[in-house]
Amino acid sequence: MNKGLLIIISGPSGVGKGTIRSFLMNDELLKLVYSISMTTRTPREGEVNGKDYIFTSKEKFEQAIGQGELLEWAEFVGNYYGTPLSVVEDLRNQGKNVLLEIEVQGAMQVREKCPDALSIFIIPPNMEELEKRIRGRHSEAEEIVQQRLAKAAGEMKMIKDYKYVVCNDDPQLAADMIALIIKRHMLNDIQE
Numbered sequence: 001m002n003k004g005l006l007i008i009i010s011g012p013s014g015v016g017k018g019t020i021r022s023f024l025m026n027d028e029l030l031k032l033v034y035s036i037s038m039t040t041r042t043p044r045e046g047e048v049n050g051k052d053y054i055f056t057s058k059e060k061f062e063q064a065i066g067q068g069e070l071l072e073w074a075e076f077v078g079n080y081y082g083t084p085l086s087v088v089e090d091l092r093n094q095g096k097n098v099l100l101e102i103e104v105q106g107a108m109q110v111r112e113k114c115p116d117a118l119s120i121f122i123i124p125p126n127m128e129e130l131e132k133r134i135r136g137r138h139s140e141a142e143e144i145v146q147q148r149l150a151k152a153a154g155e156m157k158m159i160k161d162y163k164y165v166v167c168n169d170d171p172q173l174a175a176d177m178i179a180l181i182i183k184r185h186m187l188n189d190i191q192e
């Protein structure tokens, strides 16, 4: 059995990665499993521990870093986020394609460790739209919104390190384009 693909999706906060991911997860042909990250961030309303994230303390997160349990990790607007290594490896060895939804620093670490990872960056149609989407979430204080917007501008500069860039003007269309990219890679149809 072939080892599953490792797929990285990045993009600024508010770009719609979550919505696109849910469309992708519904496509059984993609054989996707979402890698649930660990974070020290407080859950947003409706977020479920063990489904959206593994919510944990700073101490436990630092312990996981120290014990080499993370494939990658990063600090993002005051909180830690990271990908548990053993889960990703086990799933890929079972032939499943593993989807990581991570920010740019973490993506860089994954690309270094797994050069065969397929990386996709999602951009908003424009920065005004991004701000509207972040504010529309009503989940963060103004200070955090400002920090996320400033971070977004920096993240957009990392586009060049990704293999594909997809614009999210319409989430279903963006998901369809990403699904096509994944399917082509599953067929081993893409020459590196």
Ligand code: 5GP
Pocket: 010, 011, 012, 013, 017, 037, 038, 041, 072, 073, 074, 076, 081, 082, 083, 101, 102, 103, 104, 105, 106, 107
């Ligand atoms: P949020 O707080 O909006 O859920 O996530 C903030 C940022 O952290 C997003 O860009 C998200 O993709 C990223 N993120 C989520 N999980 C991980 C992870 O495991 N590692 C890294 N490096 N970034 C993550």
